Amino acid sequence: MFMKGFCDRKGNPQSLGWLTTYEPHIIVERFNSVITGLCEYYTDFISYPSALNRWVYILRWSAIKTLAHKFHKKIRKILRQFTSPEGKFCVPYFIQAKQKDGRPMTLRKVWTLLSQKDAIGKSRKGAHIPISQKLKAISKGEFVFTVSKGISSPHHGSRIFR
Known part of the structure; x- marks a missing residue:
């Protein structure tokens, strides 16, 4: 740190x-x-x-x-x-936008620390697989990927590719 x-x-x-x-x-x-x-x-x-x-x-x-x-x-x-x-420690963020009919509107999003x-x-979330099973799967050549929003990351997840 x-x-x-x-x-x-x-x-x-x-x-x-x-x-x-x-x-x-x-x-x-x-x-x-x-x-x-x-x-x-x-x-x-x-x-x-x-x-x-x-x-x-x-x-x-x-x-x-x-x-x-x-x-x-x-x-x-x-x-x-x-x-x-x-x-909770929250930081709001406001965005000024226009509606389809041209009237202004304010959108609010809050980020929480x-x-x-x-x-x-x-x-x-989804970490129900023990580490020993993960290591066994990796040693067998199985790789576990989580696919979310078009991004694949090597993590414990739902799809297994060989």
């Missing part, structure tokens, strides 16, 4: 200054992809998912500090501004 700039040498989260030029929803999306990738990679190899608590904590607070740096506000104000009534529970739940 330190080498990627998410925290200092002691493990305290810090902002990523180079991300402050991007829109807030892109910052949240980027951190979500890091959290999801971390949880997807390590959940098969660790016995207790709580072992990832500190890493997800560092990533979440690094995202919050990056947004505070972007808006030149204190962390407390950022938390008040972007925390939903349910307690993933918690560890959300990320592990997202990575565990």
Whole structure:
């Protein structure tokens, strides 16, 4: 985490200054992809998912500090501004568009910063195959691919190609 700039040498989260030029929803999306990738990679190899608590904590607070740096506000104000009534950290994004008849309309999309529970739940979908069976399948020459939205990725999924 330190080498990627998410925290200092002691493990305290810090902002990523180079991300402050991007829109807030892109910052949240980027951190979500890091959290999801971390949880997807390590959940098969660790016995207790709580072992990832500190890493997800560092990533979440690094995202919050990056947004505070972007808006030149204190962390407390950022938390008040972007925390939903349910307690989730959400960044709304508004798009101005026109309807078919020419009237203006506003579209709203909300990006939510993933918690560890959300990320592990997202990575565990379809993870009902034990790692020992996955390794046996790979040693036999079977490759498992998940096909979704036209993208194939080597992952545990529904289709097996030989």
